[in-house]
Amino acid sequence: MQASATADSIRANTFSPLKERTGQARVGTIGFGKIGGVQVLAPVVLALAVLLAPTAGMAQAAGGGGARPAPSAGGFAGAPMVQVPRIISPDAAPLGAATGQMAQDSGPSPAIRELMGPSGVREVAAAEVGELLRALDAALSAQDPADPALIPTQPVESGVLLELYTSQGCAACPPADALMEILAERRDVFPLALHVDYWDYLGWKDPFAMPEFTARQKNYARLRGDRTIYTPQMIIAGETEITGPSAESVDAVIRAAQAELGQVKMRLGRDDTGFRVEMSAEPPLQNGAIVQIVRYVPDSQxxxxxxxxAGKVMDYANVVTAWHAVAEWDGAKPMGMNVTLDGNSPAILIVQEAITGRKKPMPGAIKAAIRLQ
Structure with a gap:
């Protein structure tokens, strides 16, 4: 049986932690969908601002039993992804939604330029982008039934995020895919399977594969200084790489990653309108962070x-179907956000440091990960 999945949509309202509502940013449905009651056409935006497609070719080997390096053809030149927004203070109102100043003062942010240019939708003037943002904000404000202060929150523990880069076209991957089923039973970790597309040429097109996941894996490699990527390959907490992961090797790294959690404190609340998420860091983060929400299918065959x-019937756990950047955080001042999820797919919210790269931000350590439930 061939499995398929669709990405559910997300609406997120970001507020300053102050009692008065000093700023809010709304990143509505990513992909095809609606923001408020307004239809939005954004074919490229599923683009995980997953921290960004590289442009340089790379090719060196890093060891790993039971794993295969990605083919070198094409190097690391992938389809461009939505640019990670600049790191800002929560009081600055991301995307200029509350103040309406961003587009007029400085032109569209990199995220807006990437959205309106390479997507092929159209190029627009800065003032026009500002008008669009203000119109969308007004539409959403009219529908926003809850003051963020009205949703009570309580502390929630972070888990360790595990990213398995895998493919149905890779003969070495089934053991790692089976390990994911075991890890998915644990409550202290969040294992996610990101299917890559660079083995599709071998005769089987992985229905779960997305080029954005390949780009994310490549960016991790670039940050480490590696010139080759592999499947299966696991990234733990955004920092530690294991090629050809085994239960023993993964457990050891999980224990070390758990000891590093705690710098970012998370609070979570829920009511009929959605979720309230609050975050603070002590000490402040060295780098700014991107808040992301991941949707996934718990099991597929x-x-x-x-x-x-060929000929195998494979069971897969926690297959990622969408990865959205929903807010940016300076990592210094506390920040809160209201989140509404469409659809029934489970969701994980992560806070990941954005490391300054030569040309674009790169994915850093994952400082917090919680389940929205």
Missing amino acids: VEILRGEN
Whole structure:
């Protein structure tokens, strides 16, 4: 049976922690969907601001039993992704939604330029972008039934985020895919399977694969100074890489990552309108951070008809279907946000440091991860 999945949408309202509502940013449905009652056409925006497609080619090997390096053809030149927004204070009102000043004062942010240019939708003047943002904000404000202060929150513990880069076209991946089923039973970790597309040429097109996940894996490699990526490959807490992960090797790194959690304190609340998330850091983060929300399918079964795994019926756990950047945080001042999720797919919220790169921010340590439930 061939499995398929669709990305659910997200609406997020970001507020300053002050009692008065001093700023809010709304990043509505990412992809095709609606913001408030307004239809939005943004074909490229599923683009995980997952921290950004590299442009330089790379090629060196890093070891790893039971894993295969990605093919070198094409290097690291991938489809461009939505630019990670600049790091700002929560009081600055991301995207200029509350103040209406961003577009007029400084032109569109990199995220808006990436959205309106390479997507092929159209290029627009800065003032026009500002008008669009203000119109969307007004529409959302009219529908916002809850003051953020009215949703009570309580402390919630972070788990360790595990990212498995895998493919249905990779003969070495089934053992790691099976390990994910075991890890998915644990409550202290959040294992996520990101299917990459660079093995699709072998005869089987992975229905879960997305080029954005390949780009994210490549960016991790660039930050480490590696010139080759592999499947299966696991990134733990945004920092530690394991090629050909085993239960023993993963457990050891999880224990070390758990000892590092706690700098970012998370609070979570829920009512009929959605979720309230609050975050603070002590001491403040060294780098700014991007708040992201990941949607996934808990389990799927796929019969693979061609390629290296032809004839196998594979079970997959926690297959990622969408990865959205919903807010930016300076990591110094406390920040809160209201989140509304469309659809029934489970969701994980992560806070990930954005490391300054030569040309663009790069994915850093994941300082917090919580389940929205």
